[in-house]
Amino acid sequence: MTIDEPKLLAVSGIRVSYVAGVDVLHGVSLDVSAGEVVCLLGRNGAGKTTLINALCGLLPVNAGQVTFDGKSLLGLKPSGIVAAGIAVVPEGRRVFSNLTVAENLAMGAYSRRTGFGPSWHFERVYDLFPRLAERRDQLAGTLSGGEQQMVAMARAMMAQPRLLLLDEPSMGLAPLLIELIFDTINRFAKEGMTILLVEQNAAAALDVADRAYVLERGSIVRSGLAASLESDPEIQRSYLGV
Structure with missing residues (x-):
């Protein structure tokens, strides 16, 4: 992957709200290249699931742009986004x-x-x-x-997606099952699957990711290579319990 490589998913300056005039996401930008695993870290209420819902067409984007393989996703129904090649494993499994x-x-x-x-x-x-x-x-x-x-x-993979969105896959699971889930994510990554992983379990997420973003109060506050963020003292204090 090079810095000039086209991005499969490109999110640029999006604003999303549940109530008119009250943004939950404040100009969020991120991108994911083909074959890359990118994790989005953040505490409860940071806006992670709001972002996933916006990418899936479940919430309108008030400003900014979302493109997938160079084509805008804005205005598409969820079914159209699935048909474009995006599958989601939602928070709470559903x-x-x-x-x-x-x-x-x-x-x-x-x-x-x-x-x-x-x-x-x-x-x-x-x-x-x-x-x-x-x-x-x-x-x-x-x-x-x-x-x-x-x-x-497994249901998401049956759609043969080009991009897999994983929203808090470890939530509410016992440690052994969390290990199994992340082993599976790692296997997907080795097979070349493109993944955007939303997680509170920062240690596990950074271990499987290539790059990472940190979302706080609806804004991206840090980004970089997963290994660099894992060794960042502030990330260690805030997310890794060091």
């Missing part, structure tokens, strides 16, 4: 609780287009998450939190 595991995965593939990335199918997902193979006929709402997170990640 599986279809009354559908089986296999049916949830099929829902991820309903809008699939060819050519976006490696071919993801049931066998590949079950190889990655053997526990889902064992529970393929079980209602997703009866699974544990960790198993539901696996379903959410």
Whole structure:
């Protein structure tokens, strides 16, 4: 990756609000190149999920620009953004609780287009998450939190996305499951998947990321190589507990 390489996702100076005249995001800019893992760090209330919702078309962007592969995403419905090649693993997992595991995965593939990335199918997902193979006929709402997170990640991959948005994938999980989730993210990265990872678990996120941004009160306050931020004394104090 070079500094002149075109950005797959480019977010420039966006402002987003829930109430007219009260911005939650204040001119946020970031970018993600193809094949790169970028993490966005921030505490609760910093605006991380607001950003993800804006990128998915769930919230309007009041100012600024969002482009994906050089084309504007502004004004597109969520279905159009998915069709463009973006998949999201939402905060809180949001599986279809009354559908089986296999049916949830099929829902991820309903809008699939060819050519976006490696071919993801049931066998590949079950190889990655053997526990889902064992529970393929079980209602997703009866699974544990960790198993539901696996379903959410697998469902997103079934869409064969060019860009994967991960919103707080470790939230509410036990340490062993957090390790499994980040091992999976690392595997995606090694296969060349482009990922924007939103996380509070700064240590785990910086360990898998190429670059990172820090969001505080709706504004980007720091950015750089993940290794550089990991060794930054202020980041260590504020996010790594050092």
